Amino acid sequence: MTAGSKRKTVAVLDYGSGNLRSAQRALERVGADVEVTADAQVALSADGLVVPGVGAFAACMSGLHAVGGDRIIAERVAAGRPVLGVCVGMQILFARGVEFGVESRGCGQWPGSVVRLDAPVVPHLGWNVVDAPAGSRLFAGLDSCTRFYFVHSYAAQQWEGDPAALLTWSTHHVPFLAAVEDGPLAATQFHPEKSGDAGATLLANWVAGI
Numbered sequence: 001m002t003a004g005s006k007r008k009t010v011a012v013l014d015y016g017s018g019n020l021r022s023a024q025r026a027l028e029r030v031g032a033d034v035e036v037t038a039d040a041q042v043a044l045s046a047d048g049l050v051v052p053g054v055g056a057f058a059a060c061m062s063g064l065h066a067v068g069g070d071r072i073i074a075e076r077v078a079a080g081r082p083v084l085g086v087c088v089g090m091q092i093l094f095a096r097g098v099e100f101g102v103e104s105r106g107c108g109q110w111p112g113s114v115v116r117l118d119a120p121v122v123p124h125l126g127w128n129v130v131d132a133p134a135g136s137r138l139f140a141g142l143d144s145c146t147r148f149y150f151v152h153s154y155a156a157q158q159w160e161g162d163p164a165a166l167l168t169w170s171t172h173h174v175p176f177l178a179a180v181e182d183g184p185l186a187a188t189q190f191h192p193e194k195s196g197d198a199g200a201t202l203l204a205n206w207v208a209g210i
Contacts, residue, residue, distance in 0.1 A: 007033045008207050011046035013072070014038045016063035018052025018089060019193060026193035030204040038067045048210035049076055053088030057097030057114060057154065058104040060088045070107045077109060082184045082210040087152060090180070090187030094156055109185055111160040116153060119173030123153040130178040130190075132168045138181055138188070139168065140205050146198045148178070148190035155189055 010032040012023050020036045027034045027050065035042060043049055051073065053060045064070055073093070076083050085093050091114040092106045098115050106114070117124060127147040132139035139146075155176035159167055168179035170189070179188045186206065192199035 007031060008047045008210055009045075010034045010048045010050060010207065010210070011043045012036045012050045012052065013043055013067070013069055015060075015067045015069050017060045018054055018086070019191070020052060022193045023050055023052050023086065026200065026203055027207065030200055030207055032207045040068055040072055043069075043072045044075060044081075048082045048084065048207065049073070051083060051085045051089035051092075053086065053090075053092060055088060057088060057091055057099055057106070058102070060092050061097075061104055061106060064092060064107070073107055073109065077183075077185050080184050082186070082206070084206055085185075085187035086193070087189060087191055090177075090189050091154060091156065093185065093187055097154065099154065110156075110180070110182070112156055112158055114154050114156050117155055117157075117172055117174060117176065123151055124155075124172035125151050128170050128172065128178075128190075130168050130170045132179070133166045136166050136168065136181060137209050138179060138186060138202050138205050141201055142198060147195075148188075148192070148198055148202075149194040149196075150178075150190045152189060 024034045093109045094106045095108045096113040097104045157176045165182035170178035192202045
């Protein structure tokens with residue numbers, strides 16, 4: 001950052017789900033001015049919006065609706081303003097989530113469903129490598145053996161959205177989407193705020209691009 005340049009502002013959306021303070025600290029460490037907020041105007045006006053999420057898809061959607069988070073995301077994306085979803089905050093960007101045989105409606109920014117991983121051991125817990133595409137901005141400067149921290153039982157396992165989107169895959173018995181870069185909307189299934197130096201590099205890359 002050059003002398004006199006303005007620090008990027010990032011809002012971490014508080015809708016009752018997610019590692020809000022750890023996300024805040026991780027973003028501050030890479031040079032952003034961060035506010036954890038449920039205020040729609042703050043979330044809309046920040047340079048970047050981070051939507052964290054842990055727990056059940058339906059519960060996250062309920063909390064998101066309570067603060068108008070689905071509308072905030074939609075307005076930002078329509079205006080070309082960056083949004084980053086993390087873990088269940090990535091999952092709720094899809095049209096549907098299916099848990100215990102019950103289908104819940106997501107934000108619908110991307111078509112398709114989030115479903116349970118068909119693996120002998122679930123949740124997928126711990127460090128894993130990812131296969132990032134050429135031209136990825138999120139993974140710039142990271143090599144192919146870089147590991148990120150995952151904790152999830154569900155994931156998007158197919159992509160039905162814009163074929164121009166940059167897709168990063170990982171595998172836990174079956175392939176699943178580890179990250180998506182689609183215009184102003186990006187997301188990671190892993191937790192960058194828990195992924196050490198690799199996660200810090202990814203967050204720094206995202207902040208630099210907003």
